[in-house]
Amino acid sequence: MAGDTIFALATAAGRAGVAIVRISGRDASALAGQLMSSVPVGRGLRELRSSDGVILDQALVLSFVGDASFTGEPVIELHLHGSPAIVRSVLFALEGHGGRPAEAGEFTRRALENGKLDLAQVEGLADLIDAETEAQRRQALRVFAGGLGALAEEWRRQLIRAAALIEATIDFVDEDVPVDVTPEVSALLTAVRDGMSTQIDGVAAAERIRDGFEVAIVGAPNIGKSTLLNRLAGRDAAITSEVAGTTRDVIEVQMDLGGLAVTLLDTAGIRQTTDIVEEIGVSRAIDRANHADLRVFLVAKGAAPAMKPVAGDLVVVGKADLAGNEEFGVSGLTGLGIDALVGKITTELQARAGLAGVAIRARHRSAMEQASEQISAVLAALHDDVPADLLAEDIRHAIRAVDMVVGRVDVEDLLDEIFSSFCIGK
């Protein structure tokens, strides 16, 4: 039953300085009270005891009342000494007194159910918890702070205004209402569509920030791709040997470049081959390289890249230690030019990351695209003599799509998916 009192360890499991156990529910205070002489108002130091009187720990106890807590219901936090044995015994005692261990994401779910967070904020929170790089952290914070909700609210306001103008011409004929509302409706809709299109463009960048950019190192066999990767990653990730065609599969290395999560791909050398296994490797390499966000082409001096570079791709001369003092060359072996290459990659990726707005998920994008499509249809129809009732209907549809961004409607299907990305107690 959803109304019962739940508890869980809110910090990472294992030995640590502090371990926090969170209790939430109508009877949180009563449940916590079973472990201590009295639950403090606000905060206080308390001895926790098991039902047979054994001291479990000396804990800092924080008590939050209803609306002030994260979940929107009474919450007690027990700040314990971070020993797994202590934590285990406290959790055991809580369960013994009738509490229920929280399911994955249940605290956040309650926050959502009690209107403390909107859906986009919940997504931001999920990302915040998982954030590893600085850019991920900042992005998650933007969303968690409600940036997308605020934007959607503004779009909604503008769309409602547009709908109201059209409704006025329908429901109040014969009265003193403006006859031609087309200019204002058109201006409002255009503004919303433009705002959405910026955000839609930013989703791809935001997804990259969250999931990491992919940078493929591409080149002919034995040009030194794997050595370069190892140099960049600082460890022996790819097998490097002097025999051409060693890297038959795609090797991935994750790293943090200037605060951005980046996955480096070391691909098989691209060349004609009769070796079936290697041929598979080559076609896979081409495929992955095509899908990567950025390609670094390693070429021999004076040679052309194996594939056609697109804007932003980098072409550098490999094995620069052997090629002599090359201006735009690198050597994985000696480290020559590595810093300059990292600098170039980082600059390019940061420029792309800069496009990210507050919409960060495919879900946001598809809702905005749907709304945007409706709006375009209305804009076209406005000048096309389409009956007002149909215009109004399309605007209503756009409003609903906007609502979906922050999860006002049609949330049922999304919730399970979203909550399944949470760990217990967060």
Added chain:
Amino acid sequence: MFHVKHFDVVIVGGGHAGSEAAWAAAQMGASVALVTLRREAIGIMSCNPAIGGLGKGHLVREIDALGGLMGLAADAAGIQFRLLNRTKGPAVRGPRAQSDRVLYRDYVQNALSELENLSIIEGEATDLRVENDEVTGLILADGSEIATRNVVLTTGTFLRGVIHIGDVSRPGGRVGDAASVAMAERLEGFDLPLGRLKTGTPPRLNGRTIDWSKLEMQPGDTDPSLFSFMSDGAMAHQISCGITHTNAETHDIIRENLSRSAMYGGHIDGVGPRYCPSIEDKVVRFADKDSHQVFLEPEGLTTDTVYPNGISTSLPADVQERYVRSMYGLENVEIEQMGYAIEYDYVDPRALRLSLELKSCPGLFLAGQINGTTGYEEAAAQGLVAAVNAVRRARDQDSVTFSRKDSYIGVMVDDLVGRGVAEPYRMFTSRAEFRLLLRADNADQRLTTLGRDIGTVNDARWAAFNRKSEQIKKGNEVLAKVDLTAREIAGTGAKLNVDGPKRTALDALTLNDFGFDALYQIRPELPDIDRKIAEQIKNDALYAHYIRRQEKDIAAMAKDEATVIPFSTNYAEIGGLSAELVQKLNAARPESLAQARRIDGMTPAALLVLSGYLKRLDSRQVS
């Protein structure tokens, strides 16, 4: 002991809600009494002598589709028919007609007097007999008593009504009628949430003193759109209205005397409708406009009284006279009856179930202006709903409720019961989320079968309905077999790609700019299809794509409506609901998940909690 008469249902009030209620209950074969202050005032139009309009016209069509009285009376009394929004898409077209006040009243009185199972009783209802919290009878001012388990109260603006003209005020239910005070006090005893609303009416003019030669005239439609599915054409002689305007002088006079207006001088506390502002309101709120349109609508064929639409007021008599005469054409006009504002009690409709029965007093139904609405059509529609359910209660049958997805009636009742009112409630088309489906032209397709099941649709109407449905079906079949090339369709002027695939005629009709005229132009050999049938087929086709898109929403609403919330639910016990929502749910006691969804402040997450709870409850009951 003297003999106490017994009726299945007793209706109190012979206004528009009461008349419709009496008619419906009698159609169902129940024994019905209609108790009203004055027999000759039954069916009187207190204000504007017109029926229909946007949203309101839809309501009248629905009442008619259910076998009601209002559409028939409005057609019989209509002296100028106009279809509003003719150019704006069939879903938002609203039939409206000006009525001859006398013809209208006479039609209603005759129709009711012919009903053998209806007794009309003149008198003031002052008290209700209640035993074990349920109604058992009605008590009149003369002390007599009527035994009944079902009372429908439709007392309109009469509950503690106060009429204001300038700074003069006196009790009254409307001009010429006393207020109902005893009944208001009785309701107060039920501990019902009562509120105060106000509305106004303009002065009435003597048409013989208007200089019509100076005025622009507005005729009705040459091809009138009637209200009833049973009517063929206008019955009364048709007339035109005059149009004049307020001007700078009019506005000056009003502005100088604002402090003497009942509404602006602080004599009235009730809330008035924003969409039906008094002339004082218009002058203050739209200060930049120096002129407003005024329609001069004759109140009938046999009277000289003219209703000036657009200048309702509560200014003192001398000011009314001056500002009216400042308008062209009205320089020498005589006022027959001063404009006035009226303030009255209403019951917060959130105290009602969807059947319009009071939650706290089984057997007591409320309908009409007493529920915070305004307008004849809104009142009549509620009268019908309440009467049907009162009769069903008398017969121990389940209540019949109307859904937002089926009718404007459903939209209105759900709005009232779920949301309450902040100002006098009137219908607009924009209140209906499924507006494209709830059209005036298909009200019969939506509701007549239901009316037949309930017992309000008589044999003649049922036969006519079946004939029409059969014709529509046949028409659709014929049109589905006719193939047209894109080039042929485009040749009639419709915008589409000439190289596109061929379409059936039915499919081509979904195009906004392709109608039956164009179809006959390229396929003159097609059999004739009756104009009304053709219109309905075209409208259905026009909205087909949109309606398909809404089907998911409609299904979701149906599911929510079917998820019943027990009256006794203890919301605090569910958990996961904020204290504020628990309080709101406790106050509202929604009957279904659909109603809960519309409670102000309801979050999707809270709905999930609620539906989860109901699911568990359901499975527990099954196992």
